[in-house]
Amino acid sequence: xxLREISxxxxxxxxxxxxxxxxxxxxxxxxxxxxxxxxxxxxxDDKITIEGNTFNIDFVxxxxxxxxxxxxxxxxxxRENSIYSLxxxxxxxxxGRIITxxxxxxxxxxxxxxxxxxxxxxxxxxxxxxxxGTIKNINIVKDQTVKLGDIILTFE
Amino acid sequence: xxxxxxxxxxxxxxxxxQTCKKMNLIPCGIYSDADTSSLHVKHCKExxxxxxxxxxxxxxxxxxxxxxxxKLDCNLIHPGYGFLSENQKFTKICKREGIxxxxxxxxxxxxxxxKVQAKKIASKVAPVIEGREISNETDALTLSExxxxxxxxxxxxxxxxxxxxxxxxxxDLKQAFLSSKNESVLGFxxxxxxxxxxxxxxxxxxxxxxxxxxxxxxxxxxxxxxxRRHQKLIEETPSxxxxxxxxxxxxxxxxxxxxxxxxxxAGTVEFLxxxxxxxxxxxxxxxxxxxxxxxxxTGIDIVEQQIQIAxxxxxxxKQKDINFKGHAIECRINAEHPLSFIPYPGIVKNxxxxxxxxxxxxxxxxxxxxxxxxxxxxxxxxxxWGSSRNEIIEKMKNALFEFRISGIPSTIPFHISALxxxxxxxxxxxxxxxxxxxxxxxxxxxxxAAIFAQIPKKLQLVKTDEKNNQDKWMKNRLGWISKYDIxxxxxxxx
Numbered sequence: 001x002x003l004r005e006i007s008x009x010x011x012x013x014x015x016x017x018x019x020x021x022x023x024x025x026x027x028x029x030x031x032x033x034x035x036x037x038x039x040x041x042x043x044x045d046d047k048i049t050i051e052g053n054t055f056n057i058d059f060v061x062x063x064x065x066x067x068x069x070x071x072x073x074x075x076x077x078x079r080e081n082s083i084y085s086l087x088x089x090x091x092x093x094x095x096g097r098i099i100t101x102x103x104x105x106x107x108x109x110x111x112x113x114x115x116x117x118x119x120x121x122x123x124x125x126x127x128x129x130x131x132x133g134t135i136k137n138i139n140i141v142k143d144q145t146v147k148l149g150d151i152i153l154t155f156e
Numbered sequence: 157x158x159x160x161x162x163x164x165x166x167x168x169x170x171x172x173x174q175t176c177k178k179m180n181l182i183p184c185g186i187y188s189d190a191d192t193s194s195l196h197v198k199h200c201k202e203x204x205x206x207x208x209x210x211x212x213x214x215x216x217x218x219x220x221x222x223x224x225x226x227k228l229d230c231n232l233i234h235p236g237y238g239f240l241s242e243n244q245k246f247t248k249i250c251k252r253e254g255i256x257x258x259x260x261x262x263x264x265x266x267x268x269x270x271k272v273q274a275k276k277i278a279s280k281v282a283p284v285i286e287g288r289e290i291s292n293e294t295d296a297l298t299l300s301e302x303x304x305x306x307x308x309x310x311x312x313x314x315x316x317x318x319x320x321x322x323x324x325x326x327x328d329l330k331q332a333f334l335s336s337k338n339e340s341v342l343g344f345x346x347x348x349x350x351x352x353x354x355x356x357x358x359x360x361x362x363x364x365x366x367x368x369x370x371x372x373x374x375x376x377x378x379x380x381x382x383x384r385r386h387q388k389l390i391e392e393t394p395s396x397x398x399x400x401x402x403x404x405x406x407x408x409x410x411x412x413x414x415x416x417x418x419x420x421x422a423g424t425v426e427f428l429x430x431x432x433x434x435x436x437x438x439x440x441x442x443x444x445x446x447x448x449x450x451x452x453x454t455g456i457d458i459v460e461q462q463i464q465i466a467x468x469x470x471x472x473x474k475q476k477d478i479n480f481k482g483h484a485i486e487c488r489i490n491a492e493h494p495l496s497f498i499p500y501p502g503i504v505k506n507x508x509x510x511x512x513x514x515x516x517x518x519x520x521x522x523x524x525x526x527x528x529x530x531x532x533x534x535x536x537x538x539x540x541w542g543s544s545r546n547e548i549i550e551k552m553k554n555a556l557f558e559f560r561i562s563g564i565p566s567t568i569p570f571h572i573s574a575l576x577x578x579x580x581x582x583x584x585x586x587x588x589x590x591x592x593x594x595x596x597x598x599x600x601x602x603x604x605a606a607i608f609a610q611i612p613k614k615l616q617l618v619k620t621d622e623k624n625n626q627d628k629w630m631k632n633r634l635g636w637i638s639k640y641d642i643x644x645x646x647x648x649x650x
Contacts, residue, residue: 016606019597023606034603041607046505046562048604055604058562067495067565068605072556073597074494074569075605 017078087130089154092146096120101142103153107135116140116152127152157182160258160463161225162200164236165215166520167537168443169196172234175459184228186221188214190528195520202228209530215239218246225255232467234258234459238532241442242269258466260421260441267417268439272312272350274417275436281412282436285428287352296333296351300326303353309333311340312348319343320386322354355435357588358428360388361395362440363410364450365423366461368470372414374407375450375458376480378424381587382574384497389567389590390574391446392485393453396545396583397429406434413439422447422462430586445537448516449484452541483545485552487571489536489561491527494569495595501527505563510555514541527564535566545583549575572596 016023026033032041042049046057058069068075100117103109109129118125133155140152159182162169173183173196185200190209197203204224208214215221216239225233233255235241244265250257259265268274272289286303289312290296300307300323309332311319319340321332337347360383364375379395380388394403410425413436424444426437447458456478464472492499504525509517519536521527527535538555542548553575556568573596579585 014610016609018602018605018609021602023603025606025610027610032607034606039603043607048607050600050604050607053600055601056560056562057604057608058560058568059565060608061493061565066609067493068608069494069565069569070597070601070604070608072559072568072572073601074573074595075597075601076595077605077609 018075087155090115090127090129090152092118092148092150092152093127094118094120094125095145095147096125097145098140098142098152099124101138101140103135103138105135105138109133109135118146131155158232159184159201159228159230160232160234161186161221161228161230162196162234162236163215163221163225164234164239164241165191165194165196165531167196167518167534168236168445170199170520171518172236172443172459173199175457175463176234178457179460179463181232181463184224184230186215186224188530190214190530193525194528195522195525204228209528211239211530218243218249221246222249222253222255226253230255232256232258232463234463235442237442237445242440244269256466258421258462260419260423264417264419264421265441268419268423268441270312271310271438272348274439277416278413278436281416282409283434285352285355285435287350289348289350293330293333296329296349297326299351300329303351306354306356307351308354309336309349309351311336311344311346312350313344313346314340319349355428355430357586358430358435359395359397359586360426361397361406361429361434362424362426362444363407364444364447364458365410365414365419365425366456366458366465366471366473367414367420367423368465369420371471371474372411373471373473373475373478374411375454375456375478377403377406378446378449380446381585382580382589383587384590388446389488390485390571390580391449391488392483392545393449394480394483402432409434409436421465422458445488445534446486448518448537448539449486452484452514452516452539453480453482454478455481482541482543483548484539484541485548486537486539487552487556488534488567489538489559489571490533490567491535491564492533492567493565494567497567499533500565501529501533502564503527504561506560508558508560509536510538510558512551512555514551515539515555516541521561535561538571546581549581569595569597 014025016025024035032039040051048055055070061067066077068077096118098116099119103115111129111132113129114126115129116127118127136154136156138153140146157180160176161184162172163186169185176183182201185197185203186206187194187197187203188206188208204227206214206220206224233250240246242265244262247257247262247265275284278284290299306322306324309321319336321336323329323332337349341347359381361377361379363377366373376393377395378391378393380391382390413425422443424440427434428437443458451458491501504521504523507521507523516539517536521535540548540552540555542551556572559568573593574580576596577593
C-alpha cells in the first residue's frame with residue numbers, strides 16, 4: 001500500500017498566500033497553472049525554473065506561517081487561517097472507504113492534524129484538517145464507504 | 157621553520173593559517189570532539205584533538221592548549237578572536253612557558269580588559285561618557301540622579317552585550333541593577349557594575365590601530381552601527397558619517413589613547429558618535445571579526461603585522477606608507493533565523509559562495525558540513541571592495557543573491573533587506589537601524605514560493621534528529637536572550 005497525503009482540496013486547486021498576495025495553484029500531473037494561467041515549470045529538488053527564471057529554494061521553515069528563503073530573500077507563505085478559517089465542513093476528496101477515524105466530536109484540532117484515513121484504489125489517504133477548530137459532528141463511522149463530496153465532518 | 161599554534165577554530169583559524177604559510181611559519185591547530193570535521197583542521201599542517209565539546213572543555217581550557225603547543229613544538233600562539241584572545245591569565249602562562257603570544261603584552265591587556273580603568277586613563281586624552289563603577293544600590297541611585305536618565309548599566313568585566321541594562325526611569329533601577337549583577341556573576345564571575353549616561357541611538361565607529369613600542373599607526377575607521385543585541389551584522393569603511401576633519405580627529409584621538417595605555421600590537425579603539433561628538437568606549441585587544449574590510453582598503457595584512465610586532469621584529473610600515481583606497485563592506489552571515497535571529501544549527505546542504513573580483517569570503521563552511529551546536533553562529537563573512545560606495549552596495553547585493561547556503565536558514569535575507577534600505581544607501585543610519593527594517597523580496601519569487609509550498613514532503617530539509625539537537629541548543633541559547641527580545645524579534649522587523 002502506498003501512503004499518501006491529501007489536503008482538503010485534494011488534487012484540485014489550492015489557494016496560497018505569499019507575502020500579501022493570494023495565488024491559486026493547480027497541480028495536474030506535470031501541468032501547473034497559476035491563477036488559471038498555464039505556466040512552464042521545471043522542478044528539481046531545491047530549484048524551480050519558471051518561464052526560464054531559476055529560483056533556488058535555500059530554506060523552508062515548517063509550521064503554520066511558513067518562511068521560505070528563495071534566492072536569499074524571505075517569502076512568508078500561508079495556506080490556512082486567512083483563507084481556510086472559513087471552511088466549516090470536510091468533504092471526501094474521492095470515493096473510498098473510511099478505515100480509521102482519529103478524532104471525536106468536540107475535539108479541538110490543529111491545522112494539518114490528521115482527521116481520518118480513507119482507503120481508495122489500494123492507497124491509504126490521510127485527510128488532514130485545513131484549519132484549527134472544534135469538531136461539531138462526525139457524519140461517518142469506520143468501514144463506511146463514502147463518495148466524492150460527501151460531508152465527513154463539520155466544525156463548530 | 158618556526159611552528160605556530162592557532163588556538164581557535166572555524167573561519168578565523170583558516171584566515172590566520174593562510175598568513176602563517178605566507179610568512180613561512182608552520183600553522184598547527186587544535187580541534188574539539190565536536191570539530192573533527194571542521195575545515196580549519198585541514199588548513200593546518202598538524203592538528204591535535206584536545207577533546208571536549210563545550211568551549212570551557214576545549215578552546216577555553218588553558219592547560220589543554222599549552223599542552224598541545226608543547227606536543228606540537230610550537231613556540232608561538234595566535235589566539236584569534238573570542239575564546240582566550242583577551243585572557244590575561246593565558247598570556248601570563250604563555251610567557252611563563254616561553255611561548256610567544258600573538259597579541260598585546262599582559263600589562264596592556266590587563267588595562268584594556270578593565271573597562272573602568274581604561275576609561276579613566278583614556279579620559280586624559282579623549283572625551284568619555286559620564287559615569288563610573290558603583291559600589292551598591294544606593295550609590296547607583298545617587299549617581300543615576302546626578303547624571304540623569306536614561307542610564308546604562310554594564311558589567312565591568314563583561315562583553316558581548318551581556319549584563320547590559322538600559323534604565324529610563326528611577327523606579328526601574330533597582331531591578332536592573334540586581335539582574336545586571338546576576339548576569340555578570342554568571343557570565344564573567346564578577347559582580348562589578350558600572351553606570352554611565354546612555355546615549356540613545358548613536359553610531360558605532362571604531363579605529364584600527366597597529367602599535368609596536370616605537371610607532372603607533374592607524375588603519376582608518378570602521379563603521380559598525382548595524383547591530384542587533386550589541387552584536388555587529390554589517391561593517392563598512394570608510395564611515396559614510398565622517399568628514400575629512402572628523403576622520404582625522406577620531407584617528408588622532410585613538411592613537412593618543414593607545415599611547416596613554418602603552419598598548420602594543422593590533423587593537424581597536426571603539427567610540428560612540430552622536431551629534432558630531434565622539435565618546436571613547438573601549439579598546440579591543442585582539443584581531444576583530446571585521447578586520448578584512450580594513451585589509452581591503454589598505455592592502456595591509458593585519459595578522460602579518462600582529463606576528464611581526466609580537467615576535468619583536470616591529471612594524472615594517474610607517475603611517476605615510478598607508479594609502480586608503482576605495483570602499484569595503486562586510487556582511488556577517490550567521491546560521492540564524494533571519495527574522496528572530498535565533499541560532500539554528502544543522503546540516504548545510506549546498507554551500508556555493510559567490511565569486512568575482514574584489515569579493516572575499518572568509519568561511520569554514522562546506523556542503524554537507526554539520527554546524528556544531530556548541531560555538532558561535534557566524535558561518536561566513538562576505539566582504540566586497542570597490543572604488544565607490546554605490547558600486548560596492550550593488551556588488552554586495554548581487555553577491556548575496558548568488559550566495560547559496562541551503563538546508564539551514566541564514567541571515568542573508570537580512571543583509572539583502574538592509575542593503576536595499578534607503579537609510580543604508582544614503583549612509584544615514586545608527587544603531588537603531590534594525591528596529592525599523594522591513595523585509596525585502598521580489599514579486600516574481602512569490603510564484604516560486606507558492607508552487608513550492610504545494611509540494612509536500614520535499615519541504616523536509618531538516619532531519620528529525622538534527623531538529624531535536626537544534627531545539628535543545630536553541631533552548632540553551634535562549635537563556636541569553638531576554639523575553640522582550642524574543643517577542644520583539646519574532647514579530648519581524650516591521
